[in-house]
Amino acid sequence: MIDREKYDKTIALLVDQFVRSRSGSVLPIVALALPVIIGVAGLGADASMWMAKKRNLQQAADSAILAAGWELAQGTAGNMNSAATKEAAKNGYEPEENGELLLQYIRDEDGGAVWGVTLSQDADVYFTKIFSDNPVHVTAYAEAFVGGVEGDFCILALDPTADGAFSTSGSVIVNAPSCGIAANSTSDNAFDLGGSSSVTINDVRVSGGYEVGSNVDFEYGQLRAHQSPLKNPYEDLEIPSFSGCDEHNKHVTSSTTLSPGVYCGGISVSGNNDVHFEPGVYILDGGDFKVTGGGELIGEGVTFILTGNGNNYAGLDISGSRYVQFSAPEAGNDWAGITFFQDPDAPDRDNLQNKLLGSSGVVFDGVAYFPSQGLSFGGNDTTTAGVDPCTRLIARTVTLSGNPMMGNNCTKYDVKDIGLPRVKLVL
Structure with a gap:
């Protein structure tokens, strides 16, 4: 004959052990968190590439505005845009990647003028494609003063x-x-x-x-x-x-x-x-x-x-x-x-x-x-x-x-x- 009291204690102990046990619970948690973990890692990798792209684009913008400034200083203002585009391309600007170059007069200053250039183009996405296929648009801006002689x-x-x-x-x-x-x-x-x-x-x-x-x-x-x-x-x-x-x-x-x-x-x-x-x-x-x-x-x-x-x-x-x-x-x-x-x-x-x-x-x-x-x-x-x-x-x-x-x-x-x-x- 079963000892009812002993049986109840055994069942209670097993239930308590089951409730307290964490064995096997990691897998479903990992399964739920994995997409987030991959997404964050991918975003970090893509972001580092976007930052590198932006640095290169900034260098291209600096070179572009200096080239445009030299044309203005030499009296050939009509060549400013083409000179800026050419110099930007030498330094990594890729207009075919939905690129845009905007050259503009900013202000007069100290016997000369300040001009600015804005470069923008798409940066590819890789790991973050699981969230969106749309490229990231990066921009860079630079200004140069043109005036007088040295x-x-x-x-x-x-x-x-x-x-x-x-x-x-x-x-x-x-x-x-x-x-x-x-x-x-x-x-x-x-x-x-x-x-x-x-x-x-x-x-x-x-x-x-x-x-x-x-x-x-x-x-x-x-x-x-x-x-x-x-x-x-x-x-x-x-x-x-x-x-x-x-x-x-x-x-x-x-x-x-x-x-x-x-x-x-x-x-x-x-x-x-x-x-x-x-x-x-x-x-x-x-x-x-x-x-x-x-x-x-x-x-x-x-x-x-x-x-x-x-x-x-x-x-x-x-x-x-x-x-x-x-x-x-x-x-x-x-x-x-x-x-x-x-x-x-x-x-x-x-x-x-x-x-x-x-x-x-x-x-x-x-x-x-x-x-x-x-x-x-x-x-x-x-x-x-x-x-x-x-x-x-x-x-x-x-x-x-x-x-x-x-x-x-x-x-x-x-x-x-x-x-x-x-x-x-x-x-």
Whole structure:
């Protein structure tokens, strides 16, 4: 006979053990959780690939906006979009993957403009396809500032093909460590140092090649050959309108002071005398600004505009044993920074050059601009050592002679810099 009490206790114990036991319960839990676990793992794997895609797209956006900025800086704004697309594709942008490139002007800023580019394209899904077959759309954005130029060039020779577009004549001593020199000529000897010269300058940039004579002592910052030409910063400057003549064929043989005005037939100075120029604008319509002899030739805050018509355009011929000191109008004035400006329509004088020379010294602050003719610049006075002038020589060709004094101290004259366009990422 069954012991009822014992039987009830046994059944109760078995039920209690069954209720308390967790054996075998993991499997259904795992079965229920497995899709979630796989989904999370797959999402993590896909997300890491999406992030990599976005990083690559950001690099492409940075490259694209810089390429577009360079086109704008070079004056070819119509090529901005194609340049951006091409550069983005080089860096991983794939427009066929539902890609889109949007280039847009953002705002004006600090003498330039900020432009932005947005890139977007699809990123594939792999593990997360169990939830959705739709691709993930990733985007990247970049901004660049375009404006002004960067460079410390004091001299720019504009001729695109000339031998010796920049050159030295004779035994030249140049000590201008703050000044760079650039030549846009593609000639093999676009930059030519000869004689027994001693030249200390900053950077050199030439579109062609260079030659340095065996007797030349040459120190420089960086020298770059076969580079793209630099932009002429004054190519948009125009001759002002004028009429009539205040003077005709002005010839000075004694010490005097001249006033601004229109000098038809030019100005000539000869003999041993001192000539001072009052501040202002002097327009020479035909003839030349020709100076010989000794004495002083001084003008502060002056601009000489050399123009004319046909074959009679004014040129510059200052030489002799004079002490020459000219400075441009300072910032805030009309023609700020411009000391000599020759009409771009002036015909090339073949081998003849405009001259700004003086064996008793030349102290020159400002821009000497001769876009269609050559310029010879120099002086032989050592008493002006230590003076830090503002030198901007922009001419078809430039030749240095003697002991020319040059510098980059141009803040108060508000001159335009010679250099590379400034394009930089800002976002």
